[in-house]
Amino acid sequence: MAGGAAPGGSTASDTYARARHWLLMPSWAVLGVFVLAPVCVMVIYSFLTKEFRGGVIWDPTLAAYDQFFFDRGLFGDSDPKLQWTYITIFWRSIWQAGLATILSLLIGFPTAYYIATRPAKTRALWVFLITIPYWVNLLIRTVSMKFLLRDEGPLNDFLLNIGLITEPLQIINTNLAVQLGLFYSYLPFMVLPIYAAVERYNFSMSEAAADLYATKWTTLRRIVLPAVRPGVIAGCILVFVPSLGAFLAPDLLGGAKNFMIGSLIEEQFKGNAGNWPFGAAASMILLSMVLILLMIFAHQQRRAEASA
Amino acid sequence: MNSSAELAVDVRNAVKRYGDFTALQQISLGIRDNEFFTLLGPSGCGKTTLLRMIAGFEDVTEGGIFLFGDEIENLPPHKRPVNTVFQNYALFPHMSVLENVGFGLEMKGSSRKEAAKRAGEMLELVQLSQFAGRKPAQLSGGQQQRVALARALAPSPKVLLLDEPLSALDLKLRKAMQIELKHIQRETGITFIFVTHDQEEALTMSDRIAVMSAGELQQLGDARAIYEKPRNMFVADFIGDTNLLEVSVDKVTNGRAECRISGNHALSCDAVDGVDVGARVHLSIRPERLLLSDQGIEGSSLKGTVAENIYIGTDITTIMDVDGGPKITVRTSNTERGNKRIFEPGSRAYVNMETGAARLLVD
Ligand SMILES: Nc1ncnc2c1ncn2[C@@H]1O[C@H](COP(=O)(O)OP(=O)(O)OP(=O)(O)O)[C@@H](O)[C@H]1O
Ligand SMILES: [Mg+2]
Numbered sequence: 075m076a077g078g079a080a081p082g083g084s085t086a087s088d089t090y091a092r093a094r095h096w097l098l099m100p101s102w103a104v105l106g107v108f109v110l111a112p113v114c115v116m117v118i119y120s121f122l123t124k125e126f127r128g129g130v131i132w133d134p135t136l137a138a139y140d141q142f143f144f145d146r147g148l149f150g151d152s153d154p155k156l157q158w159t160y161i162t163i164f165w166r167s168i169w170q171a172g173l174a175t176i177l178s179l180l181i182g183f184p185t186a187y188y189i190a191t192r193p194a195k196t197r198a199l200w201v202f203l204i205t206i207p208y209w210v211n212l213l214i215r216t217v218s219m220k221f222l223l224r225d226e227g228p229l230n231d232f233l234l235n236i237g238l239i240t241e242p243l244q245i246i247n248t249n250l251a252v253q254l255g256l257f258y259s260y261l262p263f264m265v266l267p268i269y270a271a272v273e274r275y276n277f278s279m280s281e282a283a284a285d286l287y288a289t290k291w292t293t294l295r296r297i298v299l300p301a302v303r304p305g306v307i308a309g310c311i312l313v314f315v316p317s318l319g320a321f322l323a324p325d326l327l328g329g330a331k332n333f334m335i336g337s338l339i340e341e342q343f344k345g346n347a348g349n350w351p352f353g354a355a356a357s358m359i360l361l362s363m364v365l366i367l368l369m370i371f372a373h374q375q376r377r378a379e380a381s382a
Numbered sequence: 383m384n385s386s387a388e389l390a391v392d393v394r395n396a397v398k399r400y401g402d403f404t405a406l407q408q409i410s411l412g413i414r415d416n417e418f419f420t421l422l423g424p425s426g427c428g429k430t431t432l433l434r435m436i437a438g439f440e441d442v443t444e445g446g447i448f449l450f451g452d453e454i455e456n457l458p459p460h461k462r463p464v465n466t467v468f469q470n471y472a473l474f475p476h477m478s479v480l481e482n483v484g485f486g487l488e489m490k491g492s493s494r495k496e497a498a499k500r501a502g503e504m505l506e507l508v509q510l511s512q513f514a515g516r517k518p519a520q521l522s523g524g525q526q527q528r529v530a531l532a533r534a535l536a537p538s539p540k541v542l543l544l545d546e547p548l549s550a551l552d553l554k555l556r557k558a559m560q561i562e563l564k565h566i567q568r569e570t571g572i573t574f575i576f577v578t579h580d581q582e583e584a585l586t587m588s589d590r591i592a593v594m595s596a597g598e599l600q601q602l603g604d605a606r607a608i609y610e611k612p613r614n615m616f617v618a619d620f621i622g623d624t625n626l627l628e629v630s631v632d633k634v635t636n637g638r639a640e641c642r643i644s645g646n647h648a649l650s651c652d653a654v655d656g657v658d659v660g661a662r663v664h665l666s667i668r669p670e671r672l673l674l675s676d677q678g679i680e681g682s683s684l685k686g687t688v689a690e691n692i693y694i695g696t697d698i699t700t701i702m703d704v705d706g707g708p709k710i711t712v713r714t715s716n717t718e719r720g721n722k723r724i725f726e727p728g729s730r731a732y733v734n735m736e737t738g739a740a741r742l743l744v745d
Contacts, residue, residue: 281439282472284459286486286537300476 113361120354128348138355160338160356164363167334170249170324171317174256175264178313179306181257182264186305189265190272201269204262216255216322223251223327247329255323263312271305272298307375315364335360390415390541390573391436395445398431398597405431406597408445413541413575414589415450418567420576422584423594424620429577430469432594433543436575437466450540460489465539467547469577471530473518479505479529480514486537504532507566508559523550528559535566541573548583560587581621585609593617615743618666625672625710626743627665631657639742641665643684645706650681651740664743669713671739674700674725678732684710685732688725700725702733 123133140146143161144154189200207215222229223245230242245251275298283293299306321336328334335356342353391413398406406428413419421429434440436447438459446453454462465486474482483504484497492500505511508528518526527550534542547563548556564587567574578584584591585605593600593608593616601613612618619626629641629649639653649665657663678685686704700712710733714724725731 276472278468278470278472279474281437281459282466282468282474282533283485283489284439285437285464285466285468286533287460287489288485289460292489297474 116354116357116361119351120358122351124349124351128343128350130350135351138349138351139359141352142355142359163333163338164335164359166249166332167318167336168363170252170256170334171314171320173253174260174317175310175314177253177257178261178264179310182261182309183268183306186265186268187272190269190275191277197273201266204265208262212259212322216259216326219251219255219258220246220326223254246327247331249328249332251327252324252332252334255327256317256320259320259323260313260317263316264309267305267308267312268302269305271302271308275301307371311368318364319360388415389413389448390417390450391575392448392451393432393436393445394448396432396435396442396447397444398428398435398440399443404597406435409594409597409599410445411592411599411602413573415573416571418564418574418576418587418589420578420584420588420591421594422578422581422591422620423600424579427594428597429579429594430545433466433545433575433577436541437464437543438462463540464543465534465537465541466543467527467530467534467545469545469549471518471526473526473529473533475518478515478517479510479521482518482529483533483536486533490537500536501532504536505529507535507562508532524552524555527551531563535570535572538570539572541575544574544576546577546579548578549580556583563587585621593620595620610741612666612741612743614745615664615666618664618741618743623669623711623713625667625669625708627667627708627710629663629665629742631659631661631663634659640681641742643704643707645704647684647704647707648681649684649735649740651742652738654742654744656744657742666741666743667710667735667739669699669711670697670715671736672710672712673734673736674702674712674714674723674731675734676723676732679734682735682737683732685730686710688727688729688731690727691724698724702731704733 119130120138121134121136122130123135123137125131140154141157143157145157145159146152146154185204189197189204192200221227224230225242225244225246227246229245230239233239234242245254279297279301280293283297284290288296318334319336319339320334321340324332324334324337325340339353339356339360341347342349342356389412391411393409393411393413396406396409397404409428409432421432423429431440435442436449438454438457442455446455448454449457449462449464474485477485480498480501484492484494484501487497487500488494502511502514505514508531510525510528510532513521513525518529521529527547531544531547534544544563548559551559560583563574563576566572576584576587585608588605590602590604591608592602595616601608601617603611608617609621612621615626618624627643629643631639631641632648633640634653634657637653638650639657641649641651643649643665651665674688684702684704684707686702686707688700689703689709690701692699692701696716698714698716700714702710702712704710712733
């Protein structure tokens with residue numbers, strides 16, 4: 075393997091580097107104004123004192139983070155205990171988002187693969203069909219889902235009518251309903267990147283594998299999946315991250331018992347019960363968690379690539 | 383059934399249609415075991431399509447394909463004891479060169495270690511040992527092509543399909559690989575079905591050649607038969623250089639045909655089936671089988687004026703304006719110049735045919 079050194083990576087000439095620099099300016103500007111600045115505001119708010127009826131007082135404190143992690147009793151004077159309420163909510167959120175990601179992958183991959191292997195003319199139609207539901211606002215879709223799933227809703231009616239069940243199924247206000255909501259909300263974010271990757275995939279490699287005695291299953295595992303992995307990873311991130319912070323599906327379908335981080339944060343900025351610093355702190359904790367997860371993931375990717 | 387059992391691949395009346403486009407029409411070919419068999423034809427004539435049908439990537443629209451006597455219609459590609467060197471290589475980009483070459487062996491049940499060992503040997507054979515650890519993207523086109531060759535050879539298939547496996551190599555490496563391939567084929571006894579559109583490559587390497595054009599088999603035979611006894615205009619024109627003269631047949635006697643070309647020159651040659659008096663057919667004469675001379679021979683000469691001499695190293699090509707007739711190309715070997723006269727442009731000369739040099743073509 076001595077000769078394994080890669081020939082030097084492409085070093086673009088100075089002219090191109092400068093041009094690229096300028097071309098990237100608008101993107102940097104948008105990112106700065108709409109991503110970086112709000113995040114900075116959140117960081118600052120999370121260290122300020124809350125004002126009743128929303129808003130903040132410019133008085134630096136760690137109270138918001140303290141409230142997240144510790145329980146100091148009703149009057150704030152008992153010995154601090156670990157506060158499980160919010161950690162439980164976080165844990166449930168990760169679990170739900172992870173499950174939604176796996177579910178979308180299991181359904182999304184075959185769907186994407188199927189679409190990408192249709193003749194070129196029909197592919198566009200399939201992609202179009204996938205996106206149609208998303209022309210309707212997420213709120214409206216989630217509310218309709220609530221109607222579909224409730225005890226007297228069409229789903230239970232149907233199951234009762236065909237005699238599969240005798241009592242309406244309790245779906246609404248369960249984790250299952252939240253799961254269905256998340257899965258439904260973000261499925262296209264799984265399908266589309268995988269579709270793009272499979273479409274770019276050169277199927278003569280599958281033929282070469284079959285020619286070399288690989289079964290369909292082995293070909294999928296050893297040849298197709300490694301080739302489309304970037305699409306799969308993109309899809310997983312695009313489903314996992316928004317699921318983690320989602321609040322519509324847990325609010326409308328999960329009820330009070332199945333609270334997720336998104337709802338918790340949303341509550342803090344809404345109405346009179348709000349606590350902006352606490353909401354900002356919860357957001358920061360969520361953000362750090364996502365970043366740490368992504369970093370662990372990227373690190374492992376790099377290790378896997380290096381060892382291959 | 384007996385005769386077909388000796389055939390490695392037996393293509394019987396195979397037809398391939400894409401919609402209403404017919405890519406292959408009624409192809410019948412018997413490829414013998416241990417044979418170096420070449421499919422030769424211009425771009426788009428259906429060579430790749432035929433290989434893909436044998437490998438199992440395309441259905442046969444009509445007819446059948448037999449592998450060592452067995453119909454393989456329902457055998458999926460991964461169960462056919464056939465390996466392919468793909469025209470576009472189709473190497474696995476995420477695997478190293480060594481893993482690529484070892485893949486087929488692994489799939490056949492060898493351990494990783496065994497596969498790697500044999501893959502290493504194959505890489506040595508194609509002179510790429512020092513690149514074993516690289517990814518295909520880090521190789522040149524010619525190197526990738528040799529990896530594809532090693533990968534297809536490694537599992538020792540019964541039949542190896544090679545789709546223009548040398549097309550990306552420079553002339554010198556190409557010649558070396560031709561010899562190497564021929565050597566491998568003899569050594570291993572694997573039946574090679576070799577696709578090329580390079581006629582010289584086909585002539586030098588093959589036991590037998592199938593010349594194809596527009597989805598049809600034009601002629602099947604060894605190099606000599608294809609070159610010296612082309613069956614039709616297409617084969618005569620496609621293989622090597624030739625003079626194609628339009629002639630009318632005056633008389634057919636004792637297997638000889640008396641022909642006439644424009645300018646009222648008479649030529650006689652061997653008759654072939656399907657040539658009748660009055661027919662307007664073509665005569666093919668290879669340039670190297672013509673001689674320039676001061677004296678004509680009755681029935682084998684054309685008189686004309688030298689238009690041009692072109693020096694091409696090993697040979698000198700002379701273009702003759704035949705009186706009242708077509709232009710004719712004559713090739714004189716450069717080594718024999720000492721005992722042959724060079725006619726300067728503008729001088730008058732006879733073009734004499736060697737006996738048996740002219741071949742009548744019915745279509
Ligand atoms: N999937 C397809 N659908 C329609 N027509 C096709 C298809 N594949 C091949 N053809 C047509 O069939 C004919 C034969 O193609 P093929 O690839 O076998 O040519 P070839 O002899 O290998 O040419 P080349 O030397 O350029 O590789 C061509 O006219 C091609 O356009
Ligand atoms: Mg081809």
